[in-house]
Structures are given as structure tokens and as C-alpha cells.
Amino acid sequence: MTGALLELDSVSKTFTRGGLFSRTQVEAVIDVSFRLEMAKPEIFSIIGESGSGKSTLARIILALQAPTRGTARFKGRDLAGLRDGADRHAFMAAVQPVFQNPFEAFNPLKRLDRYLYATCRRFAGAKDEAAMQAGADKALRQVGLSLAEVKGRYPHELSGGQLQRVAIARALASGPSLLIADEPVSMVDASLRASIVNLFRKLRDELGLSIIYITHDLATAYSISDRIIIMQKGRVVESGDARTILADPKHPYSKTLKESVLEPLAPGERPLFAR
């Protein structure tokens, strides 16, 4: 297992807005390059505020959008060349998303287990009912749940934290090598957030899964990432080892970002907006 798992080479994405006469070009992503190695699973964070282009980048990596310039390659294959059908099918088995809002990630009118079964059937080659159930149970156990807890349940019967675990289990059921998690904990209660974050770390260590963690939250990014990039208005302004950068950011924007984070008070610390 050598070579790049995911490789972005000067990726840019430009959107054209407006009608016939007043066209404006919006550059959502500008010249972004990075590389994840197959041999070294890691949690790679993309940090940015709204409008930084981080979600567009996620859509490019999930092959839902093609870059305007540059190439995105997964295991050496150019994602722009993916056609519908067998190619895309194989790609989707290997790269799976986890979305921001666990309450929105499942159809509220349908049972949760359907999604797990469908993923096992389509991507993991489960032929019959028993194989699908075994696959679903295995995936759920990897996130600390079991099929017995989820079977026949509807989304509203579970908490945000549990739903996000089910969403991660669903993504794991296809046996992926890369997970794209776009703000996976921002809608989860703070007291439950730590368990999801810890789960990502466990998946990296035990399953050898690489995870791209997309967030605006510097504190959780610090607690789980191996490497980070910080994006501002489509450009990467700083990248490298997570602890080094977040402990001592160099770029002015990264500094502002770090200074703006409101963290719980340490004993004796003075509040920023004191009387």
C-alpha cells in the first residue's frame, strides 16, 4: 500500500452567477493542493468560516462537483473522469460522507435500518437478509451501537449523538477507505460531542480509515486532527501539523481566528467581555 489515497493538485472552482447580461464569477476554491497517503491513515481537518470554500471542496472530493481547474485524484484516478455506473459505484464504496445535521441525514418518515441494509446490499455485496443484517450489525458495533438498538427505529426516536453514530455506521458499512465528515458535530449537543470525536480517532487507529474533518471549530479540530489546512475566501492560508499550527499560528487570519475562539474559562482567567 503505497502512493496517494487522495491527491488534490491546484484545484480551483469557479461558479458563474447571474443571467444573460450581468454575469459574475465567484471563485469558491482557489488553487488548493494537498495529499493523503495510503500508508498513513490520518485525520485531516479543513478549517474555515462560511464562504471559505470548505464545503465546495468537500463536494469536489465526493465527486459531486468537478473542479474548474486542476485535478482531484483518488487512488490515482481522476475524479473528473468518473462516469455514472460501475466507476462511480466503486468510488462511492470507497469514499463516504457524514453530514452536518444528524436529524436531517435520514428520512423522518422511514426506518433507519433501511439505509444500512441498502449500503450493505449495494456496496458490500450482501446477498440476502441475513448477510445485510450481519453487515449492519458489524458496522453499528464499530460505532458502539448494535443492530438490536437501531432495528425498526425511526430517526425521531434517537438522540442527535446516536443518530450521528448511525450515520457514521452507515458510511462504514460499505467498507470505505476515506470518510468526508462535513461539520459532523456542530449540531450535536456539547456533552455528546466528545464521544463522536473520540470515535473518529478510534476509527483511524483500528480500521486504518482516513478522515477529512471539515469544521469551523478550532477546538475540536485541535483535539482530533493530525494535519490541518486553514482556508480563507477559497485559499489555503496555512497548512501543516495541527498542534504546531494551532499552538502558534503564523498567518494573520489564522491568528485572528484563534483569538476569536471563545473557550471556557480556566481558573483565574478574565472574561473577554467583562463588565
Next chain:
Amino acid sequence: MSAAMRNPAAKPEAAQGPVVAVRDLRAWYRLRLFGVDREVKAVDGITFEVRKDEIYGLAGESSSGKSTLVKTIAGAMRPPLEIVGGEIQFSFMDGTMGLNRAPADLVERVRWRHLSYVMQGSMSVLNPVRRIGTSFFDFAFRHMGLDNAGFEAAVVAHLARVNLPASVLKAYPHELSGGMRQRVTIALATICRPQFIIADEPTTALDVVVQKDVLAMFRSIQREMASSVLFVTHDMGVHAHLTDRLGIMYAGRLVEEARTPDVFARPRHPYTRHLIHSLPRIGDDRPRIGLEGTPPSLANPPSGCRFHPRCVFATERCRVEVPPMEQVAPDHRVACFEKDRVEATP
């Protein structure tokens, strides 16, 4: 504090006592219709005060009932929600039910003049097809008692306080950035110098850099007007840096209340303690542990202390008895039977 028999139009200068006093408030959703039959005790026996010239923070996660509490205090209740018991008393108006049973003309006079709101979605306050200036006129003109020129001068001066140029008055809401819009709503809420402001997740939709600016501005305007604020957010970081006192809600009840630094330094309730210890910090590599179990269902809450199924300190007593809110130190109240053990545990 005797029921304030004041004329609502007269502004009390040195108010004694709290601006808002909530006593044993119970507000439930009662649904018995179209095959649904249930009672959701979203606010179940809450007592607290917001004093003059302070920012009182209210923290809680999903299904804590904090948004229901805010709706009840703001007088914005809609049918399935009703007040089942308790009192809400404002210093600036008579009666013990707040805005909820007050006659419409009194509510009309009190809103914006004495009590105002800053909500999460600025677009819900600002009419998208009217200029900002028109919104100011609609909300505030009749409360200010000024002529047109005087009113405009007052608005421009007030906008300067929130660091906005006078030109925003000519703009439509969609022409402004999210941060500017939220400044406008804060300016709208404060222009009549109300005694009491309800701020419900006002910065949650903003980016962190903008959030910091808006919060600093919010504090400075509060300080200048010496008004009282009920500041609601789930974000403990915001509470830590902004609020003076902090109440923590869990499953429809207040479980702890103290001066904000004390909440962070010496939490006495197991839930508060867990909440604070699970927050990640940059530069702190100690592992964090998530809370076990599921958030309570308000339709069918646990018996006794509602936190007991998830609590490591829980005893048999917690399962049957409801712990009362008790004073443990000046300005520090906790509802927990095991509070001493919690405090003794490192």
C-alpha cells in the same frame, strides 16, 4: 418585593429588586388531537431572577426546555403551549403573569419600550422588502416621542454606538452581511433603552470572528444603558466570556445557578461538571469523555432527579425524590442531593 404599582410609561430610575422574577414557572405543551395525546413538560418548576444591570445567561442543550422558557417569558406562546402554574413578574408592569395574560394595549406599550428581543435569525425581525430606516420608524417612532428630525438624529447616534454608518438606513436587509444585520437588530432592540432585553441565540449563526465583535458591542451597549439581559445560548464559550450569572437547565428544570466564573471554577452539579469538562480547549491534550446515555424525553421524563439515569453519582434517593434547588454559597444554587460528593471529587 411588593407588586410594582407603577405607571408603565414612567421609567423607574433606581429600581430596587429584580427586573424580572420568575417563580415556580410551569409551561407545558398539551396536545390532544388527531390521534396524538401527550403532555410535554418543557418548563417544569423554574425559579430565577434577572437583576438590574446584569447579563443573566441561560445554558442548556436540546430538550432542556430553554427555548420554551424564553417563549413564555417573551409572551410568545402559541396554542399547544400553556402556562400551567407559577408567576412571571416584570418590574415595569403590574400582574404576575408577565405578558401572557396582559391586555393587548398594555403589551403594545411595554414591547420595545421596556422589553425587547434579539433573535437568532435577524431576517425574522427585519422585513426583507423594507429599508432598514423604515423598520426603525415602525418599531420605535411612537415610543420615542420625538419629531421626525429628532428621531432620525437619535437613530443615527444610536447606530454609531453599534459601529454602523448612517447609510445602512437606506439599505435593504439582504444588502448587509450577517454580522451587520445582527448589529441592526441589536440597535433596533436597544434604541428605546429598554430595561430588559431577551437575547435568544443571537450570535449562533455568525462566524466566530464576527461573533466576537458583536458580543463586545453587545456588552458595551448593555453597560452604557445599565439594562438587564437574559442571554440564551447553548455555547458555553459565549457564556464564559459574556454573562455575569449563569443558569444551567436540564430536562425542563434549572439544575445550577451561580456567578459565571464560579460555574466554571466550582461546578456543583454533576451535569454542569460534565458539560464543562467535556469541552475541548486548544493546547489541552487531556482526553475528553462524552456523556453516556440519551437526552431525556420531556414527554416521559425520568422520575426523581431527571439527570439520574446518566449520572455517576446517582443513589437510590435520586431515583425517587426530586432534589430541591438549595443555596450552597452566596449567589450559588444547586439542585443535587450529592452536591458535596461532587465537589469533593477532583
Next chain:
Amino acid sequence: MFVVLRDLLRYNSEFLAGILMTGVVVAMALLSFVSPYPPLDQFVAPMDVPPSAAHWFGTTSRGQDLFWLLTYSIRNTLAFGLLVAILSRILSLSIGLLAGYRGGWVDRVLMSINDTFIVIPLFPILVLFYFVMRDNMSWVMLAVLTALLGWSYDARLIRSVALSLRHREFTQTAVFSGMRTHEILSREHLPFVLPIVFSTSLNNMNWSIGLEVTLAVLGFTDINRPSVGGMIYWANQHSAVVAGVWWWIAFPVGLVVMLFIGLYLLAISMNEYIDPRSRLERGGGRKE
């Protein structure tokens, strides 16, 4: 389901009235199965008898008992409305859901077809077809034609819901679970539009019945097959109003008006049931 029905009946008087009126009409239609007179027989009863104990609604100038004739007519009219509603639902659902979900060029092509159908004048087209087909124009063919002309408004409505569903995260979850387009449309999105389909199909029935009655009154349908419009056509042919045979016109018109109002009331109370806010306000909660 039973409880929902009970509460609807208890709190929503429109629903109750709608059920009663539609119920009477449907009961009439069912009575046709026990009619003592075959529907096409003429001169089997005395002519021009006013309503009486022997002939409840009177008889026609063609010697038919009006009550029993009306049971056949309303049955045929209802069947026509139902068939149009079902056929046009199939069209509007598949086109609306597909256009909304796929978006892009699929949406543009389908919606330009849709808009063509919205603007073409359907009445002249139906009349034209009648003149081309003449005796070959059966009621089933008329229903198919009406359905072909009557799906477009609701397809747009369904498309707008599907457009919003497309951008919800669970649709992406379904895509990445490997579900195919038809599975996403039928399993994930269909349940969300079913309530709209239900209330629009009641309105669609009303619309198509109105169209059929109009065509029949003017004689542009198979006039030998009993229908409400056909009865009015024959009454006019015999100058019933001038001759004082008012019941020949009054009972068919009264019955079809009752059906219109009944279906309309059902449609609006369904709409109210779908919208939870108005549901709650009716449910005895205090309004502010």
C-alpha cells in the same frame, strides 16, 4: 387512522359536511346496482310525471324514471372523475418528482412540456377530438384525453416540493447508500408528496367532472351513455324548462352541485389537516 378520522369529524365541520354530501352522492351511485330499470330503456314509465311517491324524482319526457336514471348517471360521472384523477396523478407524480429530483436539463425539458400543457386551451381541443372521433369517442377515451390535459398544474406543485427534498441531506444519504433514482423517488420522496396528491386529486376530480358535464350538456360526448351532463342535454332537447318539466333539470343539477361542494369541502379540510398549525388552532387551544 381511526382516531385521526374521529378527531377530524369532531373538530372540523367542513370535513363532516364534505363527508355527508359526498356520501349521499356515492350512495346514489351504488343504488344503481339494484335499479329496477335498465339504464338505456326508454318509455318504461309514464311520461312527465312530477315527483311523487311512485316516482320520487318524477319521470322524463322519454318515459324514464328520473331517480333510477340519475343513479346510473352519477355512477358514470363519478367513474369518469376517478379515472381522470388516477391517470393524471400518475402523470403529474412521475413527471413532477423526476423533474424536481434530477434538476438541470431534465427539469428544463419536462417543465417546458408542462408549461405547454398549462397554456394550451383544452376545451377547443376536446371539442375538436369529438368532431374527429365522432362515434368512436368512448368515455374511457375522453377520460384519457382529459387526464393528458389535466396533470400539468399539479406536476408543477409536486416538482416544487421535490426540488426542496433534493437539497435535504437525507437524499444525499440515500444516494450514498447506493439507492437508484427510481428507489429514491418512490421510497424517499413519494411519502412527502402523498398528502398533496390526496387533496389535489379531489380538486382534479371536481375539475374533470365539471369539464365532462359541460361537454355533455353541449352534446360533445357519447350522449347515449347516461351521465349527469347527458341528462341535462336531453332535458334541453325536450325543452323541459319551457314544458314545465323542471325536475328533469333540477335533480341532476342539484346532485352534481352537491358533489362539487362535497369534494371541495373534503379537499380544503384535507389541506388543513396537512398544515399542522391550523390543525392546532382548531383543536381548542387558546389563540393569542
